[in-house]
Amino acid sequence: MISDEQLVEESLAGSALAFSDLVERYQERLLRYLLTRSGNRADAEDAVQDTFISAYRYLYSYNPRWRFSTWIYRIAIRNVARQPQGEIRDVDVIADENAPDPLEECIVACERENVWLTAKRLLNQDAYAAMWLRYVEDMSIKEIARALDKTQSWTKVTLLRGRRSLSAELTEGASGAAGRQIYGRI
């Protein structure tokens, strides 16, 4: 299987097919993440499209020292951060408007609450992104720090707090309440 980096090289050499393969590899992964960060599905799809356009346009600036996934997530995170603030709504706001959370809409029906819905409620955007990149994309601390433009220390601390906060919330009862009290919305 051709690596992402090889596809980037071919794309830089003028192969449109190579970049199309990269789109194929990342479109679902990016949409899944962006669905959890955008106000609605249309915004998430727009963000995916913008991410690929930016990546294609500035492909020469990609540094093969880093994984392609780190680079493209960095673009996606920046794109979603640039969306007007009004469009990124919290779960609470959505509930008030009686409109379903786009993330909730996309989650397969399950008896328990999806942990990412809980994470969205508990964590701030950066902490959420760090958790996603670590536990869904299996990125290293260094790569997460690079993607989020943060220090490695920040990443470690944020991941630890995010994990504790989520664990406390998930294990219902006194410990959960205590966890919420200590960490709040990080």
Next chain:
Amino acid sequence: MDEFENRLKLDAQAIRAGISPELRSRIDASLRATEQIRPVPESPAPGMNLWWASSLTGLAAAVIVIVLVNWNGPSTVPAPLEQVADRTVPAAVDEFQGLYPPWLIKTADFASPLEEELARLQADIERASKNVKEDIDFTF
């Protein structure tokens, strides 16, 4: 991978993120309409050009000045090397010429003026202390 990490992964997978054919064709169309930005071949920076120009001008000016100064030849006739050597080497050094290796003679050459200075200073101190002593002993 522990249970918590497993749950995070599974729950992420539970988020339906199917790409519709419309979205895919939209992405493809927008990519076809987008041109890759190619880095412009780097030309020497203007600052670098300025540096070279000023360096060359300075060098040329220095060469011109040297040529002009030396146009009529040197103003003084340099003394023959042997004469200079004779004049600069103290007589005391000559006495030890055969006894000490050249580097020691060199040292003596450098040290002798300092020794003379020291002797003069010591004489001055003795004279001054003598004067002070006389002043102290002076009685009205």
